[in-house]
Amino acid sequence: xxxxxTPTTEQEFDANFAQIKPLMSNTEALYESSRCLxxxxxxxxxxxxxxxxxxxxxxxxxxxxxxxxxxxxxxANYFGNACGKVCxxxxxxxxxxxxxxxxxxxxxxxxxxxxxxRKVIDSGxxxxxxxxxxxxxxxxxxxxxxxxxxxxxxxxLGYEVDVFEAKALPSGLTLYGVAPYKITxxxxxxxxxxxxxxxxxxxxxxxPISSRRELEAxxxxxxxxxxxxxxxxxxxxxxxxxxxxxCIGAVEFIEQxxxxxxxxxxxxxxxxLGGGNTAMDAASESSRLGADSVILAYRRGKEEMGAYxxxxxxAKGVGVKGLFNVAPVEIVGNGxxxxxxxxxxAIQDGQVQIVPGSEFVEPCDMVIKATGQAKQTHxxxxxxxxxxxxxxxxxxxxxxxxxxxxxxxxxxxALNGGAEVVxxxxxxxxxxxxxxxxxxxxx
Amino acid sequence: xxxxxxxxxxxxxxxxxxxxxxxxxxxxxxxMKAFDAGWGGAVWKTLGVPVVNVSSRYGSVNYxxxxxxxxxxxxxxxxxxxxxxxxxxxEVKKRFPNHAVIASLMxxxxxxxxxxxxxxxxxxxxxxxxxxxxxHGMCERGMGSAVGQEPEVLQTIVEWVMEVAKIPVIVKLxxxxxxxxxxxxxxxxxxxxxxxxxNTIQSIVGVDLDQFAPYPIVDGKGSNGGxxxxxxxxxxxxxxxxxxxxxxxxxxxSGIGGIENWRDAVEHILLGAxxxxxxxxxxxFGFGIIREMTAGLEQYMVEKNFNTIYDFVGKALPNxxxxxxxxxxxxxxxxxxxDKCIGCQLCYTxxxxxxxxxxxxxxxxxxxxxxxxxxxxxxxxxxxxPVEQCITMERRDDGTQHQTWKERTEANNIPxxxxxxxxxxxxxxxxxxxxxxxxxxxxxxxxKARAMGSPAEATATKASDVxxxx
Ligand SMILES: Cc1cc2nc3c(=O)[nH]c(=O)nc-3n(C[C@H](O)[C@H](O)[C@H](O)COP(=O)(O)OP(=O)(O)OC[C@H]3O[C@@H](n4cnc5c(N)ncnc54)[C@H](O)[C@@H]3O)c2cc1C
Ligand SMILES: Cc1cc2nc3c(=O)[nH]c(=O)nc-3n(C[C@H](O)[C@H](O)[C@H](O)COP(=O)(O)O)c2cc1C
Ligand code: SF4
Ligand code: SF4
Ligand code: SF4
Numbered sequence: 001x002x003x004x005x006t007p008t009t010e011q012e013f014d015a016n017f018a019q020i021k022p023l024m025s026n027t028e029a030l031y032e033s034s035r036c037l038x039x040x041x042x043x044x045x046x047x048x049x050x051x052x053x054x055x056x057x058x059x060x061x062x063x064x065x066x067x068x069x070x071x072x073x074x075x076a077n078y079f080g081n082a083c084g085k086v087c088x089x090x091x092x093x094x095x096x097x098x099x100x101x102x103x104x105x106x107x108x109x110x111x112x113x114x115x116x117x118r119k120v121i122d123s124g125x126x127x128x129x130x131x132x133x134x135x136x137x138x139x140x141x142x143x144x145x146x147x148x149x150x151x152x153x154x155x156x157l158g159y160e161v162d163v164f165e166a167k168a169l170p171s172g173l174t175l176y177g178v179a180p181y182k183i184t185x186x187x188x189x190x191x192x193x194x195x196x197x198x199x200x201x202x203x204x205x206x207x208p209i210s211s212r213r214e215l216e217a218x219x220x221x222x223x224x225x226x227x228x229x230x231x232x233x234x235x236x237x238x239x240x241x242x243x244x245x246x247c248i249g250a251v252e253f254i255e256q257x258x259x260x261x262x263x264x265x266x267x268x269x270x271x272x273l274g275g276g277n278t279a280m281d282a283a284s285e286s287s288r289l290g291a292d293s294v295i296l297a298y299r300r301g302k303e304e305m306g307a308y309x310x311x312x313x314x315a316k317g318v319g320v321k322g323l324f325n326v327a328p329v330e331i332v333g334n335g336x337x338x339x340x341x342x343x344x345x346a347i348q349d350g351q352v353q354i355v356p357g358s359e360f361v362e363p364c365d366m367v368i369k370a371t372g373q374a375k376q377t378h379x380x381x382x383x384x385x386x387x388x389x390x391x392x393x394x395x396x397x398x399x400x401x402x403x404x405x406x407x408x409x410x411x412x413x414a415l416n417g418g419a420e421v422v423x424x425x426x427x428x429x430x431x432x433x434x435x436x437x438x439x440x441x442x443x
Numbered sequence: 444x445x446x447x448x449x450x451x452x453x454x455x456x457x458x459x460x461x462x463x464x465x466x467x468x469x470x471x472x473x474x475m476k477a478f479d480a481g482w483g484g485a486v487w488k489t490l491g492v493p494v495v496n497v498s499s500r501y502g503s504v505n506y507x508x509x510x511x512x513x514x515x516x517x518x519x520x521x522x523x524x525x526x527x528x529x530x531x532x533x534e535v536k537k538r539f540p541n542h543a544v545i546a547s548l549m550x551x552x553x554x555x556x557x558x559x560x561x562x563x564x565x566x567x568x569x570x571x572x573x574x575x576x577x578x579h580g581m582c583e584r585g586m587g588s589a590v591g592q593e594p595e596v597l598q599t600i601v602e603w604v605m606e607v608a609k610i611p612v613i614v615k616l617x618x619x620x621x622x623x624x625x626x627x628x629x630x631x632x633x634x635x636x637x638x639x640x641x642n643t644i645q646s647i648v649g650v651d652l653d654q655f656a657p658y659p660i661v662d663g664k665g666s667n668g669g670x671x672x673x674x675x676x677x678x679x680x681x682x683x684x685x686x687x688x689x690x691x692x693x694x695x696x697s698g699i700g701g702i703e704n705w706r707d708a709v710e711h712i713l714l715g716a717x718x719x720x721x722x723x724x725x726x727x728f729g730f731g732i733i734r735e736m737t738a739g740l741e742q743y744m745v746e747k748n749f750n751t752i753y754d755f756v757g758k759a760l761p762n763x764x765x766x767x768x769x770x771x772x773x774x775x776x777x778x779x780x781x782d783k784c785i786g787c788q789l790c791y792t793x794x795x796x797x798x799x800x801x802x803x804x805x806x807x808x809x810x811x812x813x814x815x816x817x818x819x820x821x822x823x824x825x826x827x828x829p830v831e832q833c834i835t836m837e838r839r840d841d842g843t844q845h846q847t848w849k850e851r852t853e854a855n856n857i858p859x860x861x862x863x864x865x866x867x868x869x870x871x872x873x874x875x876x877x878x879x880x881x882x883x884x885x886x887x888x889x890x891k892a893r894a895m896g897s898p899a900e901a902t903a904t905k906a907s908d909v910x911x912x913x
């Protein structure tokens with residue numbers, strides 16, 4: 001493979017992780033927006049989880065009203081800029097664009113969206129502001145897409161909002177999880193700064209809420225509490241040898257990558273365990289960090305992978321090799337990882353069955369486990385009356401986001417079990433309205 | 444191999460494509476380059492007493508991503524000394540004896556006309572074009588369209604020219620007039636050999652929203668200019684047809700206006716032009732477009748079995764009728780080809796809001812449906828549909844009946860009172876006005892509105908309303 005040499009400087013890192021949806025110039029935006037048909041009851045709107053009025057904002061770009069376009073976008077989705085870059089548009093808006101049916105290239109909705117929003121972010125143009133103070137306060141736990149979106153909407157409705165965030169920077173997995181070739185840290189943070197300056201909520205960084213006592217304090221001082229805590233660390237595999245050096249969870253690996261860039265060391269031969277989108281990301285990222293070989297190992301067949309097809313294509317495109325129908329049984333090595341012992345599998349009646357006696361060791365010097373994120377069950381159990389479903393997701397009213405403890409509301413990965421940035425943003429906006437409805441009725 | 448050559452009122456040219464009198468024919472250098480590239484002729488940039496021009500000079504109408512769909516200018520005639528132009532005309536003619544060089548002229552007095560006609564003839568011009576068209580600057584000095592708009596003045600000046608002209612004389616007409624055939628007839632009466640049309644149309648192509656001034660802007664101010672380019676072709680075609688059908692004109696016509704490719708040229712020819720002139724397209728894309736034009740024209744002639752241009756000059760004219768002679772019994776309605784439909788629903792919204800409510804949406808499908816009883820056959824849906832051949836207009840009458848408005852008038856069978864039983868739309872179904880309210884509630888509610896469920900509520904609480912927007 002060795003398509004990518006190991007980046008040693010920020011410039012080399014940027015080159016290896018070049019943006020797959022680069023910013024559009026004015027001219028490109030004019031040409032692309034000209035193609036939009038302005039469909040009636042447009043299917044692209046239906047396919048957008050946040051229901052952005054896509055033909056409207058594209059038409060606004062086309063008539064030279066990019067400010068209005070940005071407003072249209074933000075009115076539906078506070079992560080408008082990030083979503084344009086990180087949304088899996090192939091399966092959302094762009095996948096629904098009518099041009100696909102004519103075997104023509106769909107409108108590049110995502111890039112147009114980022115084009116318009118980027119303009120107002122760069123200029124700092126004032127589009128929104130807090131509503132008239134209504135005298136009530138809401139605490140938001142987590143400054144991810146869900147938390148920040150809720151904070152914006154609540155401020156617009158006149159609430160005082162305090163956001164408590166465990167980490168040092170806002171935007172959650174947009175900054176710590178999404179692949180660096182989808183969005184840069186600078187872009188992510190610029191949008192966060194823009195929103196904060198428009199709406200004026202307060203974020204308390206490095207302030208995890210982790211004890212019953214802290215929760216009680218919130219319950220006392222705030223009229224409602226919004227939970228936007230996302231998911232937790234990578235699930236453990238419970239395999240012998242998992243503790244060996246250089247066997248790391250994908251979420252943790254990516255977080256390191258996003259914060260330390262080229263200072264992150266990757267193995268020469270990397271095995272990524274898993275078949276979801278995070279596995280694809282981790283594999284692509286290893287390759288772009290200069291690994292000589294990256295193998296993606298999955299328990300089932302290629303067609304059964306949970307990852308989107310275009311994500312697998314992206315990984316294949318940078319030289320990642322698939323190893324299908326294998327299950328890891330042991331991480332082998334001597335202090336450090338030296339290989340993974342696999343056993344072959346076969347699918348019978350939809351179930352994964354191991355093929356006895358088919359064990360083999362695939363040598364490697366790094367293992368990345370992309371085996372899903374754990375739920376924050378331990379923390380959630382500190383909230384009295386809060387129900388979780390069988391999969392550890394918060395149970396809440398679908399329209400208002402109100403949990404089984406009426407003071408608590410939730411949105412995003414913690415509620416939906418793990419989806420996209422756009423889902424968290426859309427849900428949180430609706431939930432903020434739910435909070436407003438609930439508190440207004442309490443008068 | 445079809446023969447593209449023409450003999451236009453005595454002016455011979457290897458093909459019917461001429462450059463119109465304009466910046467592309469400003470110098471011998473440009474004309475030679477154009478002939479070298481394949482153009483058949485050139486009408487030299489209008490000569491007269493040299494002018495002084497302003498800067499800037501051009502403005503443009505851009506449609507979405509398409510530039511210069513319409514174009515205008517506030518330039519005047521040639522600003523180069525006559526002697527330089529005459530010398531270059533001579534040089535071009537020597538090098539290209541079989542190409543057409545036509546001198547465009549605009550002067551004032553009878554003496555000036557006599558002098559300049561002799562000068563350009565001596566320089567070797569194949570013909571003369573009288574510029575009675577320029578709609579800005581020159582007309583304020585009593586020339587250009589000021590002449591073209593007064594048939595009597597035009598006739599007098601053409602007569603002056605004919606007194607001395609030894610080479611064919613073409614009169615170039617201005618479209619800034621209600622009846623183009625009047626100056627055309629005056630040209631014929633005065634003995635002109637041909638007419639050419641159209642010159643540019645008086646226009647303002649746009650207004651700068653920040654400077655509050657029309658384009659093109661000269662030190663914060665602007666002026667009306669002359670409009671041309673693709674956008675003016677329909678106006679040119681109609682005027683050419685009017686002149687070609689007028690029995691009192693009967694002069695060869697050089698078609699000008701919005702010609703950019705072989706198709707545009709063929710359309711001009713089918714309506715009566717026997718040479719065509721091009722300005723804006725050459726200014727936009729350069730002389731190289733001639734290759735596509737000649738190749739396209741040749742291919743068309745091969746496919747239609749036309750040997751010469753004259754096989755199809757005016758061939759569409761018999762089919763251009765007065766409205767009252769059209770068959771009222773002819774009936775087409777729209778048909779959607781479901782396999783091709785991509786579900787954009789533009790046809791639905793166009794017909795629903797802009798035509799006759801003859802297209803319905805269906806539950807569970809994005810492919811709309813034509814309500815045949817309501818379709819009046821206006822074509823709108825087939826025009827807006829973005830997919831080729833997806834909506835076709837199908838003939839529904841059996842072709843046995845023919846009745847025109849004229850025949851109905853003669854038979855006393857036309858609506859004559861306000862509520863006449865014979866009103867065309869009387870039996871056509873139109874929904875009750877109140878049925879419009881909330882008709883499209885099913886349409887997906889975008890973003891904010893969707894989160895709130897009801898559109899009324901959503902509008903009332905739009906973020907921009909409650910927030911202090913700038
Ligand atoms: C590897 C990876 C790649 C992804 N790629 C994409 C992609 O390309 N496109 C896309 O749209 N989505 C992608 N996603 C999904 C997307 O990032 C998430 O769906 C989205 O970020 C969820 O937002 P959230 O606000 O619910 O949670 P998070 O983004 O997880 O934010 C939660 C925040 O809460 C904080 N927090 C948690 N607990 C506490 C506490 N007790 N006290 C205080 N703060 C707390 C966290 O530090 C974090 O900042 C990806 C996810 C992963 C893991
Ligand atoms: C910049 C400019 C200058 C022109 N100057 C003249 C001129 O000097 N004499 C003339 O007869 N027509 C002049 N015209 C009109 C053109 O010859 C032609 O009639 C008109 O542009 C329509 O053709 P088109 O649509 O191909 O451009 C000029 C047009 C332009 C754009
Ligand atoms: S579906 Fe495509 S063409 Fe239609 S409105 Fe949406 S982006 Fe435009
Ligand atoms: S305009 Fe054409 S493609 Fe669009 S819905 Fe109508 S028939 Fe289908
Ligand atoms: S032809 Fe006109 S009336 Fe008939 S369906 Fe199409 S748009 Fe409607």
